[in-house]
Amino acid sequence: MKYTGMTRPIDSLGRIVIPKEIRESMDYEIGGSVEFFLDYENNILSIKKHTGNTCKMCGSIKNLSKFKDSMICESCINEMKHGTFTIHTKKQQKSHTQLTIRKSRSSKEQQIEALKQIIKKKPNATQIEYAKLLGVGQSRISQLKKFMGKQ
Missing domain, CATH: 2.10.260.10 (Pemi-like Protein 1; Chain: D)
Structure with a gap:
């Protein structure tokens, strides 16, 4: 332990x-x-x-056999026998999903330039509106405005 x-x-x-x-x-x-x-x-x-009475590998409840302290279904046993079984934990699936969904990030300079263009087009918009147009949070707009003031 x-x-x-x-x-x-x-x-x-x-x-x-x-x-x-x-x-x-x-x-x-x-x-x-x-x-x-x-x-x-x-x-x-x-x-x-x-885990209850479900297959440790796939979650199935049919044709279960006990192996050590786990239940494994007949289908997974056959796949393991033939070498065609691949174990994917939920953590691996989650990280894969995050990688495919994740947006590409633009650099600070690119965001500042994009914000400048938006401000020219819509000078009276709120930070929340700018954030929606840039696809960032309102707090990021505030940060970018501070960077713009330092330039």
Whole structure:
């Protein structure tokens, strides 16, 4: 067992928040279930992700077989036997999704030039309107205006 150095208070309803870093590294999802294990001798409470009676690999509930402490479906067993199975964790899927959705960023200079052009066209617009037109947050417009003032 690894010591993380993180501590969390128990709230008035007896709840403990699992830190985001731990949830992500252990692939725990918001709303997911966990199992509790107690070691009275060593005064340890352990938490394990509850998978129930579903395939550990794909989540299927059909034709399950127990392997060590996990359930694996017949389809995944066959894929592993034939070497065609690839494991993708939710963390890998999430990072792949973020990479495909992420917008390309423009440099500060490009943003300043774009803002100057927008200000020329719409001198009486608000920072929020400028932000929508540039595709950035209102706070970024404020930063860019400060940079423009220093030039």
